[in-house]
Amino acid sequence: MPEPLLEVKDLKVHFPTHDGLVKAVDGLTFTVQPGETLGVVGESGSGKSVSFLTVMGLISRKSAVIEGQVFFQGHDLLQMTNDELREIRGAKIAMIFQDPMTSLHPFYKVGDQIAEMILAHEDVSKKDAARRAVEMLGEVNIPQPEERAKQYPHEFSGGMRQRAMIAMALSLNPDLLIADEPTTALDVTVQAQILELIDHLQSEFNTAVALITHDLGVVAEHTDHIQVMYAGRIVEEGTGDDIYYKPMMPYTWGLLRSIPRLGHDTDRLTPIKGAPPSLIFLPDGCAFSPRCPYVFDECRLVQPELLPIDGRHATRCHLSYTDRQRILDEEILTSS
Amino acid sequence: MIRYIIRRVLWAILVLLIVVFLTYVIFFLLPTGDPAVRLAGKARTPEILAQIREHYGLDHPWYVQYLLFLKRAVLGDQYGWPGLGQSFTTKVPLKETIFSRIAVTAQLALGAAFVWIVIGLSIGILAALRPRTLGDRTAMGLAVLAISMPVFFLGPLALYIFWFKLEWLPGTGYYPLGEYGFGEWFGHWILPWVVLSVLYAAFYARLTRSNLMETMTEDYIRTARAKGLSETRVVLRHGLRAGLTPIVTVFGLDLAALLGGAIITETIFNLPGIGQLTVQSVGTQDLSAIAVITLVAATFVVVANLIVDIVYAFLDPRVRLS
Numbered sequence: 001m002p003e004p005l006l007e008v009k010d011l012k013v014h015f016p017t018h019d020g021l022v023k024a025v026d027g028l029t030f031t032v033q034p035g036e037t038l039g040v041v042g043e044s045g046s047g048k049s050v051s052f053l054t055v056m057g058l059i060s061r062k063s064a065v066i067e068g069q070v071f072f073q074g075h076d077l078l079q080m081t082n083d084e085l086r087e088i089r090g091a092k093i094a095m096i097f098q099d100p101m102t103s104l105h106p107f108y109k110v111g112d113q114i115a116e117m118i119l120a121h122e123d124v125s126k127k128d129a130a131r132r133a134v135e136m137l138g139e140v141n142i143p144q145p146e147e148r149a150k151q152y153p154h155e156f157s158g159g160m161r162q163r164a165m166i167a168m169a170l171s172l173n174p175d176l177l178i179a180d181e182p183t184t185a186l187d188v189t190v191q192a193q194i195l196e197l198i199d200h201l202q203s204e205f206n207t208a209v210a211l212i213t214h215d216l217g218v219v220a221e222h223t224d225h226i227q228v229m230y231a232g233r234i235v236e237e238g239t240g241d242d243i244y245y246k247p248m249m250p251y252t253w254g255l256l257r258s259i260p261r262l263g264h265d266t267d268r269l270t271p272i273k274g275a276p277p278s279l280i281f282l283p284d285g286c287a288f289s290p291r292c293p294y295v296f297d298e299c300r301l302v303q304p305e306l307l308p309i310d311g312r313h314a315t316r317c318h319l320s321y322t323d324r325q326r327i328l329d330e331e332i333l334t335s336s
Numbered sequence: 337m338i339r340y341i342i343r344r345v346l347w348a349i350l351v352l353l354i355v356v357f358l359t360y361v362i363f364f365l366l367p368t369g370d371p372a373v374r375l376a377g378k379a380r381t382p383e384i385l386a387q388i389r390e391h392y393g394l395d396h397p398w399y400v401q402y403l404l405f406l407k408r409a410v411l412g413d414q415y416g417w418p419g420l421g422q423s424f425t426t427k428v429p430l431k432e433t434i435f436s437r438i439a440v441t442a443q444l445a446l447g448a449a450f451v452w453i454v455i456g457l458s459i460g461i462l463a464a465l466r467p468r469t470l471g472d473r474t475a476m477g478l479a480v481l482a483i484s485m486p487v488f489f490l491g492p493l494a495l496y497i498f499w500f501k502l503e504w505l506p507g508t509g510y511y512p513l514g515e516y517g518f519g520e521w522f523g524h525w526i527l528p529w530v531v532l533s534v535l536y537a538a539f540y541a542r543l544t545r546s547n548l549m550e551t552m553t554e555d556y557i558r559t560a561r562a563k564g565l566s567e568t569r570v571v572l573r574h575g576l577r578a579g580l581t582p583i584v585t586v587f588g589l590d591l592a593a594l595l596g597g598a599i600i601t602e603t604i605f606n607l608p609g610i611g612q613l614t615v616q617s618v619g620t621q622d623l624s625a626i627a628v629i630t631l632v633a634a635t636f637v638v639v640a641n642l643i644v645d646i647v648y649a650f651l652d653p654r655v656r657l658s
Contacts, residue, residue: 058561082567090564097562102555106654107577117563152653168563 003074004031005175005208006055011068013047013054013232020280024050026232028068029306032176037202037209039219039240041255042229045276048212051229052178056095057085073175091121094169098181100161104153111137111149114168121172136167140197159190166197173205180212195222217259220244225312228252231277231287234306238313245333248324249315250292253332286318294319294327337649344645348638355634357402359627364398371424371621392424392624405627424622433613434628440510441609444528444601445594452533452540453587457580459537460544464579465571467549475541482538491531491604498527508606528605532598536590543583551579581651585644592640596633 013025025047032038042048053059055070057077070077072093077085097103105113114133118124124132130149137145140163153161162182169177179198183191199222202209213219219226220240227237228251236249247253254272274291283289289299298318308314309321317324372388373380389395393404405421413419415429422429459479463472498505506523513521551557552575560574561567597611606612610629617625649655 056562058558086564086566088564089562095562097555097559099555103559105556105560105574105578107581107652116565120563120565120569154654165559 002034004071005034005036005073006032006210007069007071008051008055009069009071011051011054011070012066013050013059014065014067015063016065017280022279023232023282024064024279025054026282028229028233030227030234030237032208032210034175035202035206035208036225037199037211037223039223039226040210040212040229041214041216041219041226041243043214043276045231045279046229047232048229049180051232052095052180052210052212056089056093056178057082058095087121090117090174091172092174093176093178094172094174095178095180096162096165096169096182099185100158100165101185103165104156104161106153109150109152110156110164114149114164114171117168118171132171133167136171137164139170139201140164140167142167158186159193162186162190162194163197166194166201170201170205170207174207176208176210177202178210178212181214182211183218184213184215191218198222215259216243216255228255231279231282233287233316234314235288235317236315237306238309238311242310242313246313246328247332248309248313248321248328249317250294250319251288252315253328254291256332286316294323340649341642341646344642348642351638352631352634353406356405356627356631359630360398360402360405363623363626370394371623374621375424405624409631420628421624423617423625425617425620425625430625430628433625434610434632437608437610437613438595438632440607441595441597441602441611443525444532444598444607444609445591447525447529448532448536448594448598449587449591451529452536455533456537456540457544457583459541461548461576463541464545464548464552467545472545476545479538479541482534483542485534487531487535487598487600488604490534491527491601494527494531495604508604510607528601528607531604532594532601540583540586543586544580547582548575548579551575554578581648584647584651588640588644588647589637592636593633595636595640597629 008028008030011025011028012023015022015024024045028047028051030038040048040052050059054064054066055072055077057080059066066078068078072088077088080088104110108116111130111133114136115126115129118129118132119126122129134145134149137148142148142160142163148156148160153164156164166182177198182198183194186194195218198209198211201207211219211223216226220243223240225237226240226243227234228243228249229235230251236243236247236252238246243252244256247256251272254270257270258272260269272291273293277283277287277290283300285298285300285302286292286295286304289295292299296318302318304316304318306314306316319327372385372392372394375388375392376384386395393401396404408419408421411417411419413421415422415431418431420430420434423433426433459475463475466472495508499507505527506520509524511520511524552571556578557570557574560570565574595610597609597614599611599614601607602609602611603615610632613625614629616622617629
């Protein structure tokens with residue numbers, strides 16, 4: 001395997017609060033290969049956004065205790081100075097966010113906002129930067145990019161704004177694009193367009209993508225590798241097929257049963273019982289144990305390791321492989 | 337945009353008419369006594385009273401007086417345009433008085449505004465960028481203290497310390513720049529400016545801090561950081577631009593209100609501005625002066641409102657279309 005583009009090792013992001021230490025990310029290890037699409041799935045509060053904001057250096061060390069290592073192209077981002085990080089942000093790692101309505105500055109023209117990023121990293125004239133901004137707007141299929149570049153964000157629809165954000169993010173041809181729930185705030189039809197656009201641009205620019213979402217349905221089609229997060233840790237990872245057809249962890253089962261699937265004759269969706277755990281008072285054993293229908297004594301006492309099943313397919317679960325295989329065949333695949 | 341401005345100007349004129357109308361209503365409804373009796377002094381014969389009433393138009397019903405006032409203001413009178421008539425008490429044409437008074441009040445208001453903008457905004461910005469630090473808490477604590485200090489307390493205190501005790505500054509009074517030179521002029525203005533601006537500076541520091549702190553949590557600030565911009569640029573270009581725009585509105589109205597006369601400050605520092613004239617005119621039941629002052633003060637507020645709205649539309653592109 002070639003050197004990974006991004007290698008996160010035992011990342012911990014803890015926020016001290018008045019109520020106690022919030023362990024938003026608690027021992028996260030994963031890699032992203034060059035050009036790969038990684039899907040990161042989890043509920044709100046599973047640490048998926050925080051971990052990537054940390055990679056971007058956007059979590060302030062004043063408000064959080066950050067431990068571990070984040071190697072990007074061989075260099076540890078957590079050891080870098082602010083100036084070194086700033087050169088990487090935007091130019092080598094770009095990020096788009098959940099809500100395109102609020103992610104663009106309301107007072108500046110869209111084209112200027114894209115050009116500003118180009119000017120921050122490259123020694124080009126304002127005119128060239130503006131021209132490239134227009135080019136990028138065309139690249140993300142915004143009609144009449146010349147005129148659109150001169151408009152303000154409020155003159156764009158939600159989908160258009162997200163396209164503009166993508167245009168901005170890709171304008172310096174970054175090695176990694178972090179997309180934090182890029183379609184959550186958009187209409188379903190627009191969602192598909194945005195995801196296809198990311199797919200298309202990824203193959204065109206050979207950018208690695210980390211697609212963060214709470215929707216397993218979104219990641220299945222658009223990713224090479226999926227990691228399911230729960231309470232700041234990975235509980236299962238594998239290919240789309242692994243996660244979709246051979247999931248081996250009760251939390252992933254719960255996620256799959258809670259999303260509607262076309263072609264399946266299901267009257268009701270089955271929600272996962274209970275609420276996500278408090279990140280201050282995590283259970284001693286498996287974080288999912290209080291909500292797990294298959295829990296037994298060991299789960300409550302011992303934190304399970306993330307163990308490989310087959311290739312890069314790995315899970316964090318105390319249930320034996322045969323038990324899980326049986327539950328999967330008898331209950332999960334038949335019911336969903 | 338043009339239609340919007342025309343509509344706003346028409347509204348402004350209506351507001352001015354109503355404000356002066358209310359001044360007349362209040363003056364004549366309140367038991368203030370007969371101005372003519374006051375003007376006549378000891379020689380209060382019916383003939384003299386009638387003469388005075390006729391001379392000042394006091395023999396007409398109050399609404400006719402109001403309309404005559406409007407007519408003079410719009411068409412001008414023997415003293416030129418706008419026709420503001422003459423003072424009941426000093427018999428001087430009010431136009432000259434008002435303009436010389438506005439000049440004094442304007443110097444006071446603009447100087448104080450400069451002080452409070454510089455001090456208030458810089459403290460607010462620094463506090464917002466280091467929230468909950470010792471510096472922030474000290475600054476905000478002092479701001480609360482400053483907001484609680486009225487001018488009638490702070491003014492005499494400052495005069496006592498810097499004029500009477502330390503003898504660092506000359507006393508009260510107005511020393512025009514043209515007659516006395518910069519040093520004398522500035523020396524006499526510095527205390528009124530600072531004393532008047534304390535309250536505003538504290539208020540603006542708090543306003544700036546809260547506005548900017550809120551702006552810095554906006555998603556577009558995160559985007560700006562994610563773009564790899566320098567923190568200075570993130571704060572100055574992205575944070576301040578959005579965080580300070582609402583302050584334009586507040587500033588316009590505060591300045592306009594002050595231009596209509598800073599009664600207490602002008603009284604304490606013996607400055608012949610609009611505020612001092614107001615106190616004198618009310619004391620002497622000088623209706624023509626009161627009406628003119630009201631008109632002038634209201635004009636400042638209404639015009640400032642208009643300017644603020646237009647400036648805001650240029651600052652915030654989202655307002656422009658609607």
